[in-house]
Amino acid sequence: MATPTLAKARAVQDIPAVVRGFEQLGYITDPSLATVVFLTLKLGKPLLLEGHAGLGKTEVAKVLAAFLGTRLIRLQCYEGLDVNSAVYEWNYQKQLLAIKIEENTGQSIIEKEKHIFGREFLMERPLLQAVQEVEISPVLLVDEVDRADEAFEAFLLELLSDFQITVPELGTIKAKHPPLVVLTSNRSRELSDALKRRCLYHWIEYPTLEKERKIVAARLPGIADELERQVVGFVQSVRGLNLIKSPGVAETLDWAQALMALGKTRLDSAVVEETLGCLSKSMDDTARIKAAGIEKMIAEVG
Amino acid sequence: MAEPEFVGLNDAILLFCRFARANGLSASVKESIGALEAAMTVGVQDRQVLKAALRAVLCSSRQEWERFEELFDAFWGFKQAGLEPAQRKRPNKSALDTQTQQDKAVLMLPTSSDTALSESEQGKAVLGATAHERLKQADFSQIAEGEIADLERIALHLLRQMSMRLSRRLKVSRLHNQVDLRRTIRHSISHGGDPIDLRFRGKKLQQQKLVILLDVSGSMNPYSLFLVRFAYVLQKYFKHVDTFLFSTQLTDITAALRKRQLREALQALSQETAGWSGGTMIGESLREFRTHYGRLLSRDTLFIILSDGWDTGEPKKLAAELSAIKRRTKKVIWLNPLLGLEGYQPLTRGMSVALPHIDVFAPAHNVASLLELERHLQSR
Numbered sequence: 001m002a003t004p005t006l007a008k009a010r011a012v013q014d015i016p017a018v019v020r021g022f023e024q025l026g027y028i029t030d031p032s033l034a035t036v037v038f039l040t041l042k043l044g045k046p047l048l049l050e051g052h053a054g055l056g057k058t059e060v061a062k063v064l065a066a067f068l069g070t071r072l073i074r075l076q077c078y079e080g081l082d083v084n085s086a087v088y089e090w091n092y093q094k095q096l097l098a099i100k101i102e103e104n105t106g107q108s109i110i111e112k113e114k115h116i117f118g119r120e121f122l123m124e125r126p127l128l129q130a131v132q133e134v135e136i137s138p139v140l141l142v143d144e145v146d147r148a149d150e151a152f153e154a155f156l157l158e159l160l161s162d163f164q165i166t167v168p169e170l171g172t173i174k175a176k177h178p179p180l181v182v183l184t185s186n187r188s189r190e191l192s193d194a195l196k197r198r199c200l201y202h203w204i205e206y207p208t209l210e211k212e213r214k215i216v217a218a219r220l221p222g223i224a225d226e227l228e229r230q231v232v233g234f235v236q237s238v239r240g241l242n243l244i245k246s247p248g249v250a251e252t253l254d255w256a257q258a259l260m261a262l263g264k265t266r267l268d269s270a271v272v273e274e275t276l277g278c279l280s281k282s283m284d285d286t287a288r289i290k291a292a293g294i295e296k297m298i299a300e301v302g
Numbered sequence: 303m304a305e306p307e308f309v310g311l312n313d314a315i316l317l318f319c320r321f322a323r324a325n326g327l328s329a330s331v332k333e334s335i336g337a338l339e340a341a342m343t344v345g346v347q348d349r350q351v352l353k354a355a356l357r358a359v360l361c362s363s364r365q366e367w368e369r370f371e372e373l374f375d376a377f378w379g380f381k382q383a384g385l386e387p388a389q390r391k392r393p394n395k396s397a398l399d400t401q402t403q404q405d406k407a408v409l410m411l412p413t414s415s416d417t418a419l420s421e422s423e424q425g426k427a428v429l430g431a432t433a434h435e436r437l438k439q440a441d442f443s444q445i446a447e448g449e450i451a452d453l454e455r456i457a458l459h460l461l462r463q464m465s466m467r468l469s470r471r472l473k474v475s476r477l478h479n480q481v482d483l484r485r486t487i488r489h490s491i492s493h494g495g496d497p498i499d500l501r502f503r504g505k506k507l508q509q510q511k512l513v514i515l516l517d518v519s520g521s522m523n524p525y526s527l528f529l530v531r532f533a534y535v536l537q538k539y540f541k542h543v544d545t546f547l548f549s550t551q552l553t554d555i556t557a558a559l560r561k562r563q564l565r566e567a568l569q570a571l572s573q574e575t576a577g578w579s580g581g582t583m584i585g586e587s588l589r590e591f592r593t594h595y596g597r598l599l600s601r602d603t604l605f606i607i608l609s610d611g612w613d614t615g616e617p618k619k620l621a622a623e624l625s626a627i628k629r630r631t632k633k634v635i636w637l638n639p640l641l642g643l644e645g646y647q648p649l650t651r652g653m654s655v656a657l658p659h660i661d662v663f664a665p666a667h668n669v670a671s672l673l674e675l676e677r678h679l680q681s682r
Binding site: 015031032033035036038039042043045048079093096100187188189190193196197200202244 | 328330332333336339340343344350351353354355357358359361362363364367368496499538541557562563
């Protein structure tokens with residue numbers, strides 16, 4: 001009864017094992033996140049991750065899949081996402097062609113119909129794929145679920161409760177190996193209470209200085225110590241400036257990479273100014289950072 | 303509450319769940335069971351781990367997530383002053399204390415915001431149909447303080463319904479697309495003449511774009527409290543809404559209203575705006591709008607002004623600005639709370655010069671009148 005992934009998930013001994021496993025894959029967790037991931041594995045409940053953009057929400061699902069050695073199925077939500085693009089769609093072109101080809105075969109209408117509504121004409125979208133895995137439970141990432149509309153959220157809720165999907169022409173498909181579900185949200189709108197209740201919740205904060213330094217060191221092994229320390233310190237103080245869009249870890253990594261490409265081993269105000277576009281994504285924010293005094297901020301970082 | 307000294311671990315966790323609920327977390331009984339399950343899974347040896355596990359189960363929003371820390375510490379050890387087990391407390395009250403009293407007077411009327419927050423829980427509180435209807439019709443300025451919370455809940459509920467209706471209507475009308483035969487056949491050539499790839503014609507419907515200017519001068523005080531909420535709900539359900547406050551100057555509050563919770567939004571607002579309860583220069587404000595935000599005006603924009611029309615500026619300027627805006631937008635809608643008063647005539651200088659440039663002139667003194675706006679918000 002235990003499926004390979006779930007068996008593996010259950011075999012994850014303790015929380016430190018999660019921390020280690022993720023770290024080997026280049027993802028630095030903190031005890032809180034590791035605990036939640038551990039609970040997700042053990043209880044099989046969906047995990048809802050919220051937090052600002054660029055803090056590695058999506059990455060959690062990717063690393064989780066790699067950690068368990070299973071497939072990652074990703075559903076990117078957007079406004080107007082409907083069942084046709086999330087669950088399944090018939091391949092109409094192929095169906096029409098098939099009708100044409102079978103025109104003179106003398107099959108009865110019922111036979112023909114049965115044929116063209118067969119599996120080979122079904123285009124499986126992420127959610128259907130997720131309940132169809134035959135070998136091993138996949139990780140299903142429902143990314144930016146807040147962008148989809150309420151109707152879709154209701155559908156998702158139904159799916160999460162029993163992992164089965166009904167295709168009228170084929171019947172009900174029940175997941176042999178229920179997927180591990182990770183949902184992410186950027187909080188652009190409130191999710192329904194029912195959905196939130198069903199999930200384990202984790203709010204991803206901006207990382208602490210130590211954690212962020214570990215992340216940068218892990219992701220960019222070639223970086224000079226001095227530069228890494230300064231970059232992280234600088235970004236941390238930029239986050240204190242109350243910008244419209246504070247830089248996330250993704251921005252820190254981008255910036256560090258840019259500086260490395262420029263052959264820098266330490267910050268100076270000229271290069272910070274030139275590469276500020278990595279950190280600030282709007283004119284107002286750039287102005288605010290400049291007003292705070294780049295020179296001064298570098299000096300504070302030391 | 304019994305002291306959790308000699309109670310078993312399970313009981314202690316259940317007690318904690320109850321404590322958390324009493325202090326504002328929305329976790330239900332079902333979550334209590336989840337909490338037990340989680341605690342058993344991770345074990346209770348490590349305090350931090352137990353905390354993280356319970357937090358994942360009991361919280362479902364950032365506010366709760368942040369609040370949890372305090373609750374956990376208060377319950378399992380470091381007792382903190384001021385947290386009574388059964389008492390419902392306003393979270394983060396201290397953050398507000400820095401605001402000026404005046405801002406609070408306008409934005410944070412007592413009890414209203416808390417009730418709005420937990421509407422999902424308290425929404426079930428039964429309010430008789432008559433009271434419901436009466437509040438819907440009641441003039442905002444005549445509401446007794448005790449009824450503000452009720453009114454706010456009704457207003458949010460009804461406005462939300464309205465917005466949902468509007469978005470649903472857009473979806474249904476999308477089905478009216480017709481097959482475009484000419485293009486279908488054109489595209490079918492590559493398939494040997496069979497119309498495999500159907501092409502559709504039909505206007506792509508877009509949600510109405512809204513620009514809202516809300517007057518927060520002194521004379522609007524009794525109304526601005528509710529009108530801000532009105533703007534908040536519209537902003538939440540319409541994709542393209544830009545909202546500004548004005549009195550003698552213009553403030554862009556779009557970003558502040560984007561906050562996910564009404565209370566957060568109001569808090570952000572009270573930090574941002576100067577000029578609450580001051581005088582009014584409508585013409586000046588409109589001019590400022592056109593100079594800095596003119597890009598927001600387009601043929602598919604509804605321009606909504608919420609003001610009583612008491613203007614201390616130059617009437618000519620107001621008329622000129624309004625006509626300039628009217629030329630660039632689809633409709634100019636002026637909602638005036640005073641229109642709800644019996645016998646009101648729009649004779650103030652500002653209002654009378656503005657009238658010729660307005661497409662819709664309607665009242666905005668109660669919930670019912672705000673709901674009337676639905677007709678104009680449908681895009682055609």
